Amino acid sequence: MRASAAGPGLSFRHALPLETVAVEGLPEHAVPAFEAAFETVCTTVGYFREEPAETWRVEGVREQGADDEELAGALALAALVSGIEAPPLLRTDTEAEGWLARTVTAFPEQPVGRRFLVRPTHLPDTTTYGRHVLRLDAGLAFGSGEHASTQGCLRALEAVAHRRPRRILDLGSGSGILALAAIGLLKRRVIATDIEPWSVRICAENARLNAVPHLMRAILADGWRNPDVRAPGPYDLIFANILARPLCAMAKHLAANLAPDGTAILAGLLGSQARMVLAAHRRRGLVLERRIDVGAWTTLVLRRR
Structure with a gap:
């Protein structure tokens, strides 16, 4: 998965002497601080999740050598705020046209399952029959539908949509793609929550892109600890596309809500972690209804009897 924010300041009509500067191996909580650091000197900033380590790469494009001292200071401050050792700065020459082409081709239109089509905003919004179109900004693509876990969730939603759930929660929403899919398929109001402020912002922006801000409530919350998450429950449908160990830790609260x-x-x-996650939820009275494997990644569909 990836997310990026692109601004208008760089002109791609001429081959400017550009470079990409980047840091790698960041924990997720450090991403917003390093994003802000790169934004001090880079017009275009992107962040990408590195698998299987689950760390992050943050990169920016700027004119070669521009504002080196300012960037160094901003990165040092980001490391201090995040409580980590400052990672080395990586530099590569980048042609303007080549970078733009890479950004566009990295996020193509893609069908998922039988009923969804993820369409980036850099492509024309043509009429599409037989699929629910999910519009996502290529510059705001965290949870763009390309990752196997997102695809598994969308396929699982197709399989359970006939139950017409009324109260829906997307826990750890990222871009909000799963919330948007539920809104499009079920025409229901969805609560989308994430622990990161930048994810909540992205989720709300994507709701506006899809003309459904009135059906999505994007809130900043630390899982089930927030009363704004618990109060609208109990939920008929809960998405939790997170990681295996946090899923196990939250099993009690998920079952209760x-x-x-x-x-x-x-x-x-991962498929190798499915047994562990399933065991944690079976202890809370949930039963396995369906397992969906996409590559090495697994989606579990559980039901409370």
């Missing part, structure tokens, strides 16, 4: 006969779609876990 899932309505009788409700469905939980869990993802972000």
